[in-house]
Amino acid sequence: MRRSLLIFVKAPRLGRVKRRLARDIGGAEAWRFYRRTTRRLILKLGRDPRWRCHLVVTPDSFDGRERFWPLSPPVIKQGRGDLGRRMRRAFEALPPGPAVLVGSDIPDLAPAHIASAFAALGRADAVFGPTEDGGYWLVGLSARALRADPFADVAWSSPRALADTLANLPKGHSVAMLDALGDIDDGADLARWQERGRQEAVQASATHSISISNSIGQDDMATKVRAGGLVAK
Numbered sequence: 371m372r373r374s375l376l377i378f379v380k381a382p383r384l385g386r387v388k389r390r391l392a393r394d395i396g397g398a399e400a401w402r403f404y405r406r407t408t409r410r411l412i413l414k415l416g417r418d419p420r421w422r423c424h425l426v427v428t429p430d431s432f433d434g435r436e437r438f439w440p441l442s443p444p445v446i447k448q449g450r451g452d453l454g455r456r457m458r459r460a461f462e463a464l465p466p467g468p469a470v471l472v473g474s475d476i477p478d479l480a481p482a483h484i485a486s487a488f489a490a491l492g493r494a495d496a497v498f499g500p501t502e503d504g505g506y507w508l509v510g511l512s513a514r515a516l517r518a519d520p521f522a523d524v525a526w527s528s529p530r531a532l533a534d535t536l537a538n539l540p541k542g543h544s545v546a547m548l549d550a551l552g553d554i555d556d557g558a559d560l561a562r563w564q565e566r567g568r569q570e571a572v573q574a575s576a577t578h579s580i581s582i583s584n585s586i587g588q589d590d591m592a593t594k595v596r597a598g599g600l601v602a603k
Contacts, residue, residue: 371467373421373488376460378448379408379474381432388475394557403560408474409440415472416441418481421488426460426471454521457509461516470497470510475553477563479507483548490546496520496539499548504529507551515543 380387384401392400416423425439428448446463448456461469470487472479483499487510490497495515499508505527511520524534536545554560 372465374464374467374469375415375421375423375484376426376446376464376469376471377412377415377423377474378426378428378457378460378471379412380404380428382408388554390556391554391560395560403554404475407477407554411474411476411479412443413440415479415481415484416443418484420481420485424460424464426456428456453526454524458516458519458521461511466513468492468510468512470508472499472508473553475555476507476551477554478551483508483551486548490548493544494546495543497546497548498532498535500532500550501553502550503553503555504533505531505553506535507553508548509535515539518543 382401382405385392385397387404388400391403395403412423412425423441423443424446425443426446426448430447430449446460449459450456451459457471460471468488468491470484470491472484487497487499487508491510491512495512497508497510498506501507518538518540520535520538522538524531524538539545552559552563554563
């Protein structure tokens with residue numbers, strides 16, 4: 371059975387995306403951030419042959435095939451209802467087989483995370499990628515776990531989202547957890563992510579400089595050895 375990856379996305383409309391972020395950095399900047407992040411995410415995940423990618427779009431009038439998107443994967447409409455009803459609807463629209471769902475506001479999300487999720491789902495009834503604020507950036511469910519209706523009565527956009535979802539799974543259902551990743555909901559989240567990126571860039575630059583220095587030193591030593599050898603002859 372083929373693996374399925376669901377990516378929840380909104381139509382990239384100014385004033386309609388990342389509203390909490392927009393309150394801190396302005397609507398235009400939040401819109402540009404959403405467009406960049408979503409395009410990169412679809413490019414990174416949508417071309418991987420290990421799974422088939424689906425865009426789960428809202429509003430339903432948006433067909434998901436506008437020129438903005440870098441690829442044209444199959445489209446599922448989110449429909450009405452709270453986040454839980456829309457996620458359940460997306461899972462139920464898929465053919466039989468392992469499936470995981472992610473949002474589009476996780477800039478550090480990479481194919482390796484999705485591969486780890488599918489590997490975990492092969493051993494567990496459900497897999498979650500937790501966020502630092504009590505939610506989750508990924509959920510994968512077996513058919514057995516989906517029948518348990520894990521998204522019912524969850525306090526979405528709250529520190530209880532993950533705990534509520536886990537509480538809905540009956541005893542005997544096994545759960546796997548992935549590494550925590552940060553989602554970008556507001557200006558503080560964005561500032562932390564940007565600062566972490568700067569620190570990683572500085573560290574990478576320092577490591578590269580040390581590597582170059584060591585390489586130059588080794589080359590100098592080799593030159594001296596070769597020169598010494600020639601003199602000895």
